Amino acid sequence: MTAFKQAIADRSLTLWRNLTQTLGKVRVPSHPTSAASAGNQIEWLGGEVWQSVCPLCFCAENQTAFVEIVLGETARRLLGEAKITLVRCPACQVRYASPGCSVSYTEADRSALKFYLEQGAGIRSMLEPLQLADARPVARYLEIGCSYGFSMDYARRVLGWDVRGFDPGGLALAGKDQLGLPIENGYLDASAATGDFDLVFCSEVIEHIPDPQQYMGLMRRSLSSGGLALLTTPDGDCLRPDMPAEALLPIISPGHHVILYNARSLEFLLRQSGFTHTRLEQNGNQLRAAASDVPFSGSAVYFTAARYRDYLTQAVAQRPADDILYGGLVYRLLKEETNGGRFGEAQRWYDVLRDLYRDRYRIDIDNPAALVFQFPGAASFDEFGRRWPYNLAGIWYCRGIIQLIEERRPRDAAPTLMAAISFGEALRNQLRSIGTDDLETAQLCREAEIARISALAQFDAERALDAVFALRPGLDGPNSTRFRAHAQRARARLFADLINCGHHALAERLLETGPAPIDEAMRADDLAAICAWGIYLLTEKGRHVEAGRVFRRLWQAARESGRHNDLLWTARFHQGLAALYIGETDKAHEVAYEIAHPPPDWGSVPGHIACRIDELSKAGT
Ligand SMILES: [Zn+2]
Structure with a gap:
């Protein structure tokens, strides 16, 4: 042998x-931070008939209740309701919340700007749906629900478009000021119905709108003849009992999402609004749609990884280093370069962050073992954010990968990856204490665990084995199917x-x-x-x-x-x-x-x- x-x-x-x-x-x-929810309980119902009228096709027969959400304290306070029922229309397949109450968006997101800029905003995933656009020329761009305005900034800077945005939230107010964007800090109104926008983008918006016909009517009046509408929304077909709660709650987002479309009902909405040409695609739990009155032709390259990196690089070059957004943009570059295996570039951005955080937070991220970030319960989310950058888990994850793969120093990689895991858990505990969570950090912690076990296997195989045996579901709960898949993946990796x-x-x-x-x-x-x-x-x-x-x-x-x-x-x-x-x-x-x-x-x-x-x-x- x-x-x-x-x-x-x-x-x-x-x-x-x-x-x-x-x-x-x-x-x-x-993912952007999801409004998953401390204490909200999901209960699946047997399909009893519900007395209501479908907000999409106006059918009043056999409307079926299929989920009941018993609200936790935070949501109960915000909404003034104890529970929300989700109802399905058998005619058009749309799902909707009953009662269809929603929070006030002018109040909902004011306190979270630092988190959003450093960690929460999924800029890449906001831009990716641009891939669905066809090759028609675009000069004027309207974004409805633009939030802080990253997509608008990208469209203006990289694509050279003339941009405008609407959003009633606090993040929009900050982005208008800090990025100098033409954002109307309010709901879409008739002033947008100018009929001269070539591309109108609504990313994760229509699920918040209780009256979609009126909204789509306004949207159509803003489009030029031959213009293109792009929409994304959570896929209502993902609401199944076999889905883990951590995936269900962001889709349901009680008090935020009032109508959930699947491919068929979204198509129905677009046709009902008068669009004659549509393109739909599913991407994970998200539906993406393009709609127009004229046929599609070819495809555009409005979003590519290279263009995204160009955007980040340009944006970083123009920010002052003492700006919170600066660190957030450098972190996203670090992630892109690590992701693409360009470890030399990645290391350079890591060095920028190390120096920045030494000055701003008085911490040495090269030496994570000396840092303690598990605070006693008294510390608030705000205090946590004053002491730490919210993106440390991702930074240490990227640094650990560089040590493991590029530098081939598994002994150094293991503690760096451990720091990523510990910080990610501390951050998620803080987020949960204010009724939310961060799916990206959750996933980063899982990836860091897998990478750490690989690092350990290279110099202390016994410890690697112990680390696999010690894997615990933690914040994801003991019945999480995602945890079981994660544990099996860790075992398979270690076995190899x-x-x-x-x-x-x-x-x-x-x-x-x-x-x-x-x-x-x-x-x-x-x-x-x-x-x-x-x-x-x-x-x-x-x-x-x-x-x-x-x-x-x-x-x-x-x-x-x-x-x-x-x-x-x-x-x-x-x-x-x-x-x-x-x-x-x-x-x-x-x-x-x-x-x-x-x-x-x-x-x-x-x-x-x-x-x-x-x-x-x-x-x-
Ligand atoms: Zn219906």
């Missing part, structure tokens, strides 16, 4: 590269690392405590772990038939993904080896032939596989 030992050694480098490529992506959905590093006894201990890292769906995320599993079966357990099956499925998954050339050939080669060991020499020779004459759509054969072709023609050992 020495050839196989060598195979493991060869493979480990490749696997590690695959793994780090995946790890290098900061897979963070940049342990096999790669030759820690077979520890890998066995991991297997004793849960299922093998095999997922029926074979998510791209798990392919490295599945490869390690196959090698383990083949070389350690002598379970050649089973190993052959694992490698066959892995090979198929790699082919379907079209992105894993190295894994594809590695899987195929080991499938051939497994065949050889169970006496199927024809199959082994077939694989050898493929390596010698690669099919055109499989990509080139990696060197570490090509040089082992002879092993497939030998007799089994």
Whole structure:
């Protein structure tokens, strides 16, 4: 079996590269802070008939109550209601809140500016829907519900558009002042009905509007003939009992969201408003739509990652460093560069933040072990924000990834990633105390846990194993399906690392405590772990038939993904080896032939596989 030992050694480098490529992506959905909600309870109903009239199609028959939200204290105070019922219209499929009360937007968001600028605003996810626009020329841009105005600022700065915005909130007032944007600090009114805007953008707005017909009428009157409307809204079809509460609450947002559309009811709304051409797409829990009176033609490149980086770089260059927004923009650049694997650039932005925060907060973020940010319960959210920048979890996560992948210093990466986790939990505790949460920070903490376990595995495999055993759902609650998926992902990653590093006894201990890292769906995320599993079966357990099956499925998954050339050939080669060991020499020779004459759509054969072709023609050992 020495050839196989060598195979493991060869493979480990490749696997590690695959793994780090995946790890290098900061897979963070940049959600804006959700109004998830301290103490709001969701109860699913049996579908009783509800006496009400559908606000979209005006049907009054068989309106069905399907969810009841018993409000927590904060929401109860704001809304003056004890509970809200969600009702579904069988005719148009729209879902709506009954009573359809909503909070006052002029009061709701004044206190959270610092958090929004440093951490909460998901600028990238605000801009991404611009990808849905077609190639028609745009000179004048209107944004309804523009909030602080990041999209307007991007449109003006990067795309050169003439911009205007409406938003009644406190953030809009701040953005108008700080970015110098032409924002009307109020609700959309007839003054916008000028009929000369080429593009009207409503990001996460229509779910707040109890009277969509009047709103869409105003919106249409603002559009030029041949103009384009872009909308995003949460997908009402995501309201299912199998969805975790942390995903449901931001969609329901009691008191904020009064009508929830699915693809069909959104299409209904657009057609009812008079649009004759529509484009709809689903993106995670979000629906995105484009609508117009003239046909779509081609597609535009109003949003690309490169343009977004240009925007951030330009915006940073024009902000004074003592401005809160400056640190927020530099942080978003750090995230983009880390995400793209440009670690040199990322490190430069990290250095900027280190110096900035040393002056502003008197803290040394290079030395997180010396910092204590778990305050006793008395500290308020505001006090927390005076002492700390709200984006520290993400900054330490990015720094930890740089240490792990670029600098190859796992011993330094582990404590940095631990600091990211601890700070993220402290921040979320503070947010929850004021009735909200931050999904991006929640996801960052999970990514940091996975990366930290990978770091530990490289210098102290026992501790890595203990870290996996010690994973706890924490703030997400014991029944969180997201936590279970996270824990399984951590186990799969660690299993791959342990096999790669030759820690077979520890890998066995991991297997004793849960299922093998095999997922029926074979998510791209798990392919490295599945490869390690196959090698383990083949070389350690002598379970050649089973190993052959694992490698066959892995090979198929790699082919379907079209992105894993190295894994594809590695899987195929080991499938051939497994065949050889169970006496199927024809199959082994077939694989050898493929390596010698690669099919055109499989990509080139990696060197570490090509040089082992002879092993497939030998007799089994
Ligand atoms: Zn209806």
